Amino acid sequence: MALLETIRSPEDLRRLGLPELERLSQEIRELLVQVVSRNGGHLSSNLGAVDLTLALHRTFAAPRDKIIWDIGHQCYTHKIVTGRRERIGTIRQKGGLLGFPDREESEYDVLNTGHASTSLGFASGLAIARDRQGQDFHIVAVIGDGALTGGVALEALNHIGQVKQRLIIVLNDNKMSIAPNVGGISRHLNYLASGRPYIRMKEVIQKVLKAIPLAGKPLFDLARKLEVLMRTMMVPGSLFEELGIKYIGPINGHGFPDLLKELEAAKKYDYPVLLHVVTRKGEGYEPASDDPSSYHSSAPFNIENGKFLGREKGPSYSQVFGRSVRRLVEADRRFVALTAAMPEGTGLDAVQRDFPANFFDVGIAEQYMFDFAGGLALGGFRPVLGVYSTFLQRAVDQVIHDVSLMRLPLLVGLDRAGLVGGDGPTHQGIYDIALLQAVPGIVLMAPKDENELQHMVFTASRLDRPAFIRYPKEPGRGVPLDAEPRELPLGRAEVLRRGNDVLLLAVGTLAWRALEAAEALAREDGIEAAVVNVRFLKPLDRALVLDMAAVTRKVVTIEDGTARGGFSDIVRQAFPGAGTGCEFLALAVHEESLPLASRPELLALCGLDAAGIRRQVREFIRKK
Ligand SMILES: Cc1ncc(C[n+]2csc(CCOP(=O)(O)OP(=O)(O)O)c2C)c(N)n1
Structure with missing residues (x-):
């Protein structure tokens, strides 16, 4: 046994x-x-x-x-x-x-x-x-x-x-x-x-003893005693x-x-x-x-040869972020990449490898990283930070007090934003929207796919104020990446689908899930939903949202962040007074505490997968 x-x-x-x-x-x-x-x-x-x-x-x-x-x-x-x-x-x-x-x-x-x-x-x-x-x-x-x-x-x-x-x-x-x-x-x-400290002290004592013109046993005993004293005391x-x-x-x-x-x-x-x-x-x-780093937070693997299983087809969002930052550095050495002990996780090891002088790993020190970046920015550099959404929580005061009030042009990639599988409640990236929506003067974006992520990194690099880009831990969609990144118009959303019955405002990669839901709603339920890829949570494309809502009168916000104080609040605040006659539905994380599960399971649990979106939108439209 x-x-x-x-x-x-x-x-x-x-x-x-x-x-x-x-x-x-x-x-x-x-x-x-x-x-x-x-x-x-x-x-x-x-x-x-x-x-x-x-x-x-x-x-x-x-x-x-x-x-x-x-x-x-x-x-x-x-x-x-x-x-x-x-x-x-x-x-x-x-x-x-x-x-x-x-x-x-x-x-x-x-x-x-x-x-x-x-x-x-x-x-x-x-x-x-x-x-x-x-x-x-x-x-x-x-x-x-x-x-x-x-x-x-x-x-x-x-x-x-x-x-x-x-x-x-x-x-x-x-x-x-x-x-x-x-x-x-x-x-x-x-x-x-x-x-070494002990050895060095021993050497010093031996030298001192040698310098004393005495020899024999008493001195040897003294030396032994000193050595023991050293070991035990200090x-x-x-x-x-x-x-x-x-x-x-x-x-x-x-x-x-x-x-x-x-x-x-x-x-x-x-x-x-x-x-x-x-x-x-x-x-x-x-x-x-x-290779302890690769097996730190390991994917499933083959025990015999140690090879990881089920690697994703396209590059991950982290990799696209890292490569996009590498590109910035290559073109302009004022850009520097910063991580708090996550070079690989954030994809910034791409910069570390090729431009080591433009890369800093500050240790597990998220608060310090933001102040350090602030100093670099004051000194004329363009810091780019990669940090997991959940660990940004450590540095909220730095974001408000040190970065936003001085409008320092930091570019922050918020990795593993939204629902995160496997690690449980401590690692959920569901608070960043709520925390950042209150911070004045910043830009907050979310790409619908990895190609848009590279354009957002480029866009943020052209701004003169703090910019945050949030993206999830899920496989990239495998979309083709444009050869050259381009600047997206600041604060402008992207209309993915037209429809007069209901307006779906979707954050990040939930946009294509919303699109899938809209296709099913049209096909199966006779409901025509407009779908907007929000792109900018701050500043919101208010004109577009108000225009489209004036037609649909029904507005659904879709985000994988906490419902309290999240994107739904940003949208509600964009509407003037109470008399707009619009009805709102917030699809978000309403659970107080989330169970352990994979990301697809969590999305389904929170009604944020395509099926859940479709179901809730249908109920919203049909309710009297
Ligand atoms: C505030 C914070 N930032 C980053 C991480 C991510 N993280 C998880 S384990 C780890 C390394 C910890 O190293 P160490 O404490 O030496 O433990 P080891 O894994 O080497 O035993 C990091 C950076 C974290 N958990 N918390």
Whole structure:
């Protein structure tokens, strides 16, 4: 019987000896590769964290002790050993386990997470709450070297070093964010991981001793004592020690004896400690350890050869965005491409590869990225930012306070905007329209297909104010790409179909779904719908909308964003007073919380696929 089948809860780990732990770790790796090869998921991070997770659950008594996973994408082993082994095959699928921690799923999941760098703040708050109430349990925050580059994690370290509450930070350092990690702190971690500070101090002491004109045993003993003192007291120059947090490490994250010993030792401190654990992303599956970035958020793949399955036919929206930006840079070196730790995800690796001097990866630092871009813009450059819609949320103040009020000409690609499959509620891109519609002076566009995306990037590059382009994570339509991008008239929509019964105003790639619905309405239901590809949500083509609505008297807005404060509100505000005599229907995301599902499933659930649009428009027309 597989050892794994005997693990029903973390308690079962405590009766395993070291060889059994090794075996279990191997079994879990095989299971992870199998499951992710079918469902997709965060393979390399999970493989890298298997040993660490087993050691943590063996040492700490969850759920009484709180183990907090930063981002949470590395939580699969945690789920497997906390009673969810039998359901792990459902991960990321409709009705299945979430690929991130979820409080509703299990009492072992302390936080709902998905965005980076939140673990330390929560750990600190929990520690104060525990201590003020005289409770006694351990709090362990597990944070990656990538997540540590996020400003909010650094703010937390600053405060943790001040309040000095008892808590344990486990720094899971694999030198990688999604791409290789960047920045001074990452360099500092490499320095610590190499053991160089200790070696350097040893050299200094030896030099000093050599300079003293004495020899023999007393001196040797003194040297030994100094060395031990150094090891136990300090790693000179550790940033964490300077901040008031005890540093322990580096520790081999794939060796149980060390891991277990140091985790046990960390329990003894009554002030904050940080364990620096060095792991390898993709450990145990060669294709993933050779290319951890590609298997970070992996598509399904063939286990034998590591080849990804079902690759899309045409280029994705991210790729078209990246190539369009590359083209801008090629023509004019004032353009610079910026990403917050997502070079590949945003397609901007196309610029990184060919014009490295015009590319910046700032780490997981969305807020900083906008201010950095602001500075570049003030200095005469033309920054182009690629950011996922969900992560833009981090930088809303920068967008308002720093960018829009000064009308700085930033070009922002909002990737994975709208309904996002697979990752669950934390990664939905459904708030950007509502957040941006209130921001003065910006342009907000959405292309109906990838060809229009390249024209929008070009159009935005000609503007003298902030411009945002939102596009989804779905396969490109495979439409031919014009050889040269062209400028679209600012604030002008595109009429895709004429009809006098109802006006459908569709955002982005929902336009062709609306068109499909309109064809069916005409064919099957005798309803003639006009369909407009909005193109510009801000500024809206108000004249066209009012003109067409004057004929149809019925207006349907179609967007894959939250209904509250979204595009439907923009349209309503465009109509003067209440006396227009028009009726409105808002097709949008009305759900308070969305279930885990794929994008097509979510679109259908929200009534935003062609069938759903047709059904709701028909009811709207026919209702008395
Ligand atoms: C605010 C935010 N920006 C970007 C991301 C996308 N993201 C997910 S995992 C990841 C890399 C995390 O690296 P690290 O913390 O070192 O964990 P590892 O995967 O290397 O174990 C990034 C950038 C995110 N989750 N949150």
